[in-house]
Amino acid sequence: MSSYLDYKPDQAPAGWRKILYLNWPLAFLLAAVASAGFLMLYSVAGGRLETWAEPQMERFAVGFVAMIALAFTPIWFWRSISVAAYVICLGLLLAVDIIGHNAMGAQRWLDLGPIKLQPSEVTKIALVLVLAAYYDWLDMSKVSRPLWVLVPLALILMPTALVVVQPDLGTSLMLVAGGGIMMFAAGVSLWYFAAVIGIVGGLVFAVLESRGTAWQLLHDYQYRRIDTFLDPTSDPLGAGYNITQAQIALGSGGWHGRGFMQGTQSRLNFLPEKHTDFIFTTLAEEFGFVGSITLLGLYALVIAFCIYSAMTNRDRFASLLTLGIGGTFFLYFAVNMGMVMGLMPVVGVPLPMVSYGGTQLMILLMAFGLVQSAHVNRPR
Amino acid sequence: MxxxxxxxxxxxxxxxxxxxxxxxxxAAVVATLGWRLKTMQLDRADEFRLLSDGNSIKMRLLPPARGLIHDRSGLVIAGNEANYRATITREEAGDPAVVIERLRRLVPMTDTAVAALLAEIDKRSAITPVIVADRLTWDQFASIAVNAPALPGITPESGLSRSYPRAGDFAHVLGYVGPVSDYDLSKIENPDPVLMLPEFQLGKLGVEAKLEEVLRGKAGRRRVEVNSAGREMRELERIEGQQGATVQMTLDAGLQNFAIQRLGEESAAAVVMDVQTGDILASASAPTFDPNLFVRGISSADYKALMEHDHRPLADKTVQGVYPPGSTFKMVTLLAGLESGLIDSRSHFYCPGHTTVAGRRFHCWSRSGHGSVGPVDSLERSCDVFYYELAQKIGIDRMSEMARRMGIGVRPDLPMSAIAEGIAPDRNWKRARHGQEWQIGDSINASIGQGYVLASPLQLAVMTARVATGLEVAPRLIRAIDGTAVPDPVFPPLGLEEGNLKVARAGMDAVMNGGSGTAAKARIVRPEWRMAGKTGTSQVRNITAAERARGVIRNDQLPWNRRDHALFVCYAPYEAPRYAVSVVVEHGGGGSAVAAPIARDILLYALAGGLPPLDAYPPGQRDEIREMLARMRLAPSPVAQASGGRARA
Structure with a gap:
């Protein structure tokens, strides 16, 4: 990976020299993914830059610079502030629940004058940070001890609970899954995971059984989403409309797609949320299998880099952080793609770096700044 | 640490x-996603492509222009006119109530109509155009177009609508068109999708209904790309439709108009037929109605007035009305007698004014009697007793068989609605219909066209044409379809002795031109147009013996609907027959006084090809005729009407 430069094993790069030690391929990879996003945002806006593509590009530029800047920061700094970041995030989530800005039936935004902040997005990264720091601090022998397993569980479930009441099922599931990846990476005994899977299975059963009773566990619209997921064709014009139209768009792309700006499904408004959660369907419709498998490949390379970087880093905090951020990124695209392809229920998860959304884009870029920092500052 | x-x-x-x-x-998850992509985008691409196209590409029908209907000279009697209307689309209008309030300054609308309209707009989807004003004048249409900026959501449109430039003249023959109802659709197997268009007009009655398939034409198609809300984004393909075929009728617009006007206020019918070709030149039923009212959607008040009118303007009396033919039936009875061989042209019966059969007395219309009467006299003076005696000789079966040969009791094959079959009664018919045995009295009634015998004015015209030619003349209404002429028919002979036919014709000639003919007053004096005819007066009530003893009540003292029907059939020229005419005036009184003059005028119009020339009338009647003709409100001389072409899209 760093074969383009000689380095001494125990000599970390310092100052401006760090810029040479950045993982540039990862940066280019991310830029390529984001560019696919610009292209699609231009297309779904009907050939207008200013609607979505331009603001997205501006935010990408800011985020990219932030990523480079973060890469220069020493990794130990992040370890030392992780607990503080986590606590601040909990506070912000609490604030959202109390005074948050209401959008589409859910309180997710915090209106801070000029900027609107979506704390649940930052929380995902803060959770990764705090768990990495926790397992870095925890003695290896204690990792699987029940008491020491309860601590990270609490760390995961506190923000999750605050997000669930917004209500934002998608993000809360992402938090749980992201935390789970952290615990897995840290080496928590596989028996715990088996137990959790068993409990979750039981819970799903309970949720389904509770439907229509007095102690119904989910909102009606969430049950309808479950129904639609199980059989999207059952309600093609109602709840299943989105997923049916998404699959039509995706499937009709064929090998090469209908061509840039030629997708009838998106151009004629059959596709829902075409600039956010369902943007992949437009890409698949207009660029076909070639285009969609290429994007999937780019994502896979990002993940592969994270795995590689984590394995070559001897700093436990840095490795766990890298795996956690890579894992979160993976969850984003896997859940989003699985959703539009009809493999998963429709939960509001954007396609990372591609869907329109400033907070998400910048937070992800900054998270990769942390990954870069871990990479650059790794002990040699 | x-x-x-x-x-x-x-x-x-x-x-x-x-x-x-x-x-x-x-990696496993990514591989799963990749595999899913492959199955959806490569393996099932065609299936999804089809669904995608079905989503976005819609077929829209272009309604075809309806075929025109011409009279025999090419004059448009049913055409298409541009119908200017305005539609409103809620989405673009914003607040429809405000826009409609502004529109009302240009187009008058009642408060109730506006309320109904707003309810309708509310009911429809925001992008569905709803008609706010129909049948606008050009000025209104233009003012809406000019004021478009102040009327958001209002679109002026022009379409085609059926119009009948001759108003009521052809209402009964042609019928009319109207919007397609659910009932119409339920009657049609596998209906043409164009019928589902909201503005489409379907033939409801008469030729319009019977020739619907010919007149409708073929719908054009537009393939359009629509968005998810159903709004058209662009047109991909346009295939123009094909206008329906032009149908040329045998009818003559001038003669038809004259006949309608001549029947005037009476509840009456007249049919003019070309005896050579069977062409129906005029088929007039009075009073008539304006079919344009029905196309536009008749008001319930107008409809009620038409329904409750005691002269039944909606009924086509020429083919739907059946009447006891009265003495006009006597040619049938006479020919049945002559053909049977039981009498010949020299046979005579004695008429004392009545005859008694099976204990019942049957009266001749002439109480004093006609004395010794031969076949020709029997028609000339319309002696009833001659036919009573004849009927007893030949029996009902020969009479009804002859009636059917003459077209009575046989449904004419014409593209008109609810054509009556009439009745040529015989033993089997009575048994089946009334469950009774045939009585000799029934034969006697039938011999003079009373009792069970019923015929429509069309059938009487056919009968007259057959007597005049000896051929099995059949009526026809269609002269050409889309320029292709219907070949002139060759009629087979009826198979009657020419001599016998000559006796009947001579009798009809004598009715007009014999010294004591019942219709001598209505004769034509121009020798080349010499006319033969037969009067008929049919009772619609029974005259009881008691009434007869007191003296039969005169027609003009009876209420209108109890008076006798007046009938007359005729043809001319006597030597070389061209036209046969039948006239029935419901409750008109006597055939000779009421029906014969009408029939003569119509016949003369046909012969002259225009207004009857006064020199065809007996000199004493000319002043009166001149005045009558001057009083008639005839349609302006035929002007070529603009044929309704395709409207602007």
Whole structure:
């Protein structure tokens, strides 16, 4: 990976020299993914830059610079502030629940004058940070001890609970899954995971059984989403409309797609949320299998880099952080793609770096700044 | 805290293991996603492509222009006119109530109509155009177009609508068109999708209904791309439709108009037929109605007035009305007698004014009697007793058989609605219909066209044409379809002795031109147009013996609907027959006084090809005729009407 430069094993790069030690391929990879996003945002806006593509590009530029800047920061700094970041995030989530800005039936935004902040997005990264720091601090022998397993569980479930009441099922599931990846990476005994899977299975059963009773566990619209997921064709014009139209768009792309700006499904408004959660369907419709498998490949390379970087880093905090951020990124695209392809229920998860959304884009870029920092500052 | 190198080693090993496991799981998920992409985009691409096209590409029908209907000279009697209307689309209008309020300054609308309209707009989807004003004048249409900026959501449109430039003249023959009802659709198997268009007009009655398939034409198609809300984004393909075929009728617009006007206020019918070709030149039923009212959607008040009118303007009396033919039936009875061989042209019966059969007395219309009467006299003076005696000789079966040969009791094959069959009664018919045996009295009634015998004015015209030519003349209404002429028919002979036919014709000639003919007053004096005819007066009530003893009540003292029907049939020229005419005036009184003059005028119009020339009338009647003709409100001389072409899209 760093074969383009000689380095001494125990000599970390310092100052401006760090810029040479950045993982540039990862940066280019991310830029390529984001560019696919610009292209699609231009297309779904009907050939207008200013609607979505331009603001997205501006935010990408800011985020990219932030990523480079973060890469220069020493990794130990992040370890030392992780607990503080986590606590601040909990506070912000609490604030959202109390005074948050209401959008589409859910309180997710915090209106801070000029900027609107979506704390649940930052929380995902803060959770990764705090768990990495926790397992870095925890003695290896204690990792699987029940008491020491309860601590990270609490760390995961506190923000999750605050997000669930917004209500934002998608993000809360992402938090749980992201935390789970952290615990897995840290080496928590596989028996715990088996137990959790068993409990979750039981819970799903309970949720389904509770439907229509007095102690119904989910909102009606969430049950309808479950129904639609199980059989999207059952309600093609109602709840299943989105997923049916998404699959039509995706499937009709064929090998090469209908061509840039030629997708009838998106151009004629059959596709829902075409600039956010369902943007992949437009890409698949207009660029076909070639285009969609290429994007999937780019994502896979990002993940592969994270795995590689984590394995070559001897700093436990840095490795766990890298795996956690890579894992979160993976969850984003896997859940989003699985959703539009009809493999998963429709939960509001954007396609990372591609869907329109400033907070998400910048937070992800900054998270990769942390990954870069871990990479650059790794002990040699 | 500083970690020992052992710790670091353990941690690195653990991380390695878990990172590889994590990587493997993630790779598996990515592979699953890739596989799913492959199955959806490569294996099932065609299926999804089809669904996608079905989503976005819609077929829209272009309604075809309806075929025109011409009279025999090419004059448009049913055409298409541009119908200017305005529609409103809620989405673009914003607040429809405000826009409609502004529109009302240009187009008058009642408060109730506006309320109904707003309810309708509310009911429809926001992008569905709703008609706000129909049948606008050009000025209104233009003012809406000019004021478009102040009328958001209002679109002026022009379409085609059926129009009948001759108003009521052809209402009964042609019928009319109207919007397609659910009932119409339920009657049609596998209906043409164009019928589902909201503005489409379907033939409801008469020729319009019977020739619907010919007149409708073929719908054009537009393939359009629509968005998810159904709004058209662009037109991909346009295939123009084909206008329906032009149908040329045998009818003559001038003669038809004259006949309608001549029947005037009476409840009456007249049919003019070309005896050579069977062409129906005029088929007039009075009073008539304006079919344009029905096309536009008749008001319930107008409809009620038409329904409750005691002269039944909606009924086509020429083919739907059946009447006891009265004495006009006597040619049938006479020919049946002559053909049977039981009498010949020299046979005579004695008429004392009545005859008694099976204990019942049957009266001749002439109470004093006609004395000794031969076949020709029997028609000339319309002696009833001659036919009573004849009927007893030949029996009902020969009479009804002859009636059917003459077209009575046989449904004419014409593209008109609810054509009556009439009745040529015989023993079987009575048994089936009334469950009774045939009585001799029935034969006697039938012999003079009373009792069970019923015929429509069309059938009487056919009968007259057959007597005049000896051929099995059949009526026809269609002269050409889309320029292709219907070939002139060759009629087979009826198979009657020419001599017998000559006796009947001579009798009809004598009715007009014999010294004591019943219709001598209505004769034509121009020798080349010499006319033969037969009067008929049919009772619609029974005259009881008691009434007869007191003296039969005169027609003009009876209420209108109890008076006799007046009938007359005729043809001319006598030597070389061209036209046959039948006239029935419901409750008109006597055939000779009421029906014969009408029939003569109509016949003269046909012969002259225009207004009857006064020199055809007996000199004493000319002043009166001149005045009558001057009083008639005839349609302006035929002007070529603009044929309704395709409207602007």
């Amino acid at each position: 500083k970690k020992s190198s052992r710790d670091i080693h353990d941690s690195t090993r653990s991380i390695h293991r878990r990172a590889l496991m994590l990587g493997a799981i993630q």
